[in-house]
Amino acid sequence: MLRIHFTGDDLVRTTLAAEPDALWEVSISMHRLQRRDTGVIFGPWRAQVLPRTPRSVRLLSPLAPAKGYCPDFLTPARGASRAAQIDALRSTGRQTVRADLDEFRRQNPRLRLPPWCTQLADGDARTLSRLADAADSYFDACLAPYWDRVRAHVHRDRARRVALLAHGGWEALFRTLHPSARWSYPVLELDYPVDREMRLDGRGLVLQPSFFCRYNVTTLVDPRLPPVLVHPIDHDPGWADPARPASRTRPLAALLGTTRAQLLHAVADGAATTQQLARRIHTTPANGSRHLTALREASLIHSQRHRNTVLHTLTPLGTALLNGRQPPLPA
Known part of the structure; x- marks a missing residue:
C-alpha cells in the first residue's frame, strides 16, 4: 500500500504533467519488452520493435528488469526535454548512482547486476555515458516512431483529468486516478508492491501520466527527490497500427x-x-x-x-x- 500524505500547501502545488516523460517511458517500456507482453495493447508494439532494438539495450535491461525496482537516477530532470534528461543522466553524481544501485540490490535480491555496474558505482564516467547513450538509442529506435501517438494519448488523459478537477475538485480526480485509489483527506491510498508512507511536506506532487505503465502506479524511492506519481492511462487497442482499416x-x-x-x-x-x-x-x-x-x-x-x-x-x-x-x- 502506498499512502501519500498531503497538506493544504501540497494540494495548491500539485500539478498534472502536460507531456509524457521520455525517460520514464524508456524505463517502463523496458519492463513491457522484457515481460514478453503479447497482449492486445502492447503485443503488436513489442513485435514491431524487437527486430530493431539496438544491441546497446543490453546495458539498460539489467537495470530495468521485467519486474521490480528501477534505479531513480534513470529518470532525472522530470519535465525537461529528452536532450536535457540524457545530459542529466550522463552527469549523475557517483554517490547518487551508488546509493541507487545499493537500493536495487536490496529490493531485487534475486537479480544479479552485471560486473560493469561495479565500475558504474565507482564513478566511471565512461560507463555512465554509455548507459545514457543506450537510453537515447533505445528511445530513437523503439519509442520515437510512436511518440506522436504516445503524446496524443497522454494529452487526452490530461484533458479528461482537468475536466474532472474543474467539476469535482481534487476528490474527483484522485478517486478516478487508478482503480485502487482511495482518497480521504489528507491521505491518498493506492495499491503498491510494498507498504510505503510518502510525505510531501509542502512540496506538492506531480501527477505524471505514463503510456507504457499498465497496471500499477509507480514513484521514486528517494524521499529527497521532487515527489512524482506515475500512473497508467487508457489506450486505444490497435494504437501501434493506426493504419489498420x-x-x-x-x-x-x-x-x-x-x-x-x-x-x-x-x-x-x-x-x-x-x-x-x-x-x-x-x-x-x-x-x-x-x-x-x-x-x-x-x-x-x-x-x-x-x-x-x-x-x-x-x-x-x-x-x-x-x-x-x-x-x-x-x-
Whole structure:
C-alpha cells in the first residue's frame, strides 16, 4: 500500500504533467519488452520493435528488469526535454548512482547486476555515458516512431483529468486516478508492491501520466527527490497500427454487438471498474453493467470484487478473440 500524505500547501502545488516523460517511458517500456507482453495493447508494439532494438539495450535491461525496482537516477530532470534528461543522466553524481544501485540490490535480491555496474558505482564516467547513450538509442529506435501517438494519448488523459478537477475538485480526480485509489483527506491510498508512507511536506506532487505503465502506479524511492506519481492511462487497442482499416474490427461488432465489442476493447486496456469502462465508451454505468454481465457469462471477461468495487479483466478466450487467434482449448 502506498499512502501519500498531503497538506493544504501540497494540494495548491500539485500539478498534472502536460507531456509524457521520455525517460520514464524508456524505463517502463523496458519492463513491457522484457515481460514478453503479447497482449492486445502492447503485443503488436513489442513485435514491431524487437527486430530493431539496438544491441546497446543490453546495458539498460539489467537495470530495468521485467519486474521490480528501477534505479531513480534513470529518470532525472522530470519535465525537461529528452536532450536535457540524457545530459542529466550522463552527469549523475557517483554517490547518487551508488546509493541507487545499493537500493536495487536490496529490493531485487534475486537479480544479479552485471560486473560493469561495479565500475558504474565507482564513478566511471565512461560507463555512465554509455548507459545514457543506450537510453537515447533505445528511445530513437523503439519509442520515437510512436511518440506522436504516445503524446496524443497522454494529452487526452490530461484533458479528461482537468475536466474532472474543474467539476469535482481534487476528490474527483484522485478517486478516478487508478482503480485502487482511495482518497480521504489528507491521505491518498493506492495499491503498491510494498507498504510505503510518502510525505510531501509542502512540496506538492506531480501527477505524471505514463503510456507504457499498465497496471500499477509507480514513484521514486528517494524521499529527497521532487515527489512524482506515475500512473497508467487508457489506450486505444490497435494504437501501434493506426493504419489498420476499420473493417478489421467490424466482425467483432457483428458477432457481439457494438457496445459489447467496445467494452471488450476497453477491458483489454487493463483492470477497470464498471464506471470507468462505461465512461470510456460513453454509455451509462447501468447499460455498461448489463453488457459486462453478458461478456462475463460468455467467459470473455473475468470480474473480481476489489474492496468496495468490481474490477474487470480479459480472460484468455477474450484475448484470443480480440487478437483474432484460435481460442484456447479447454483443459
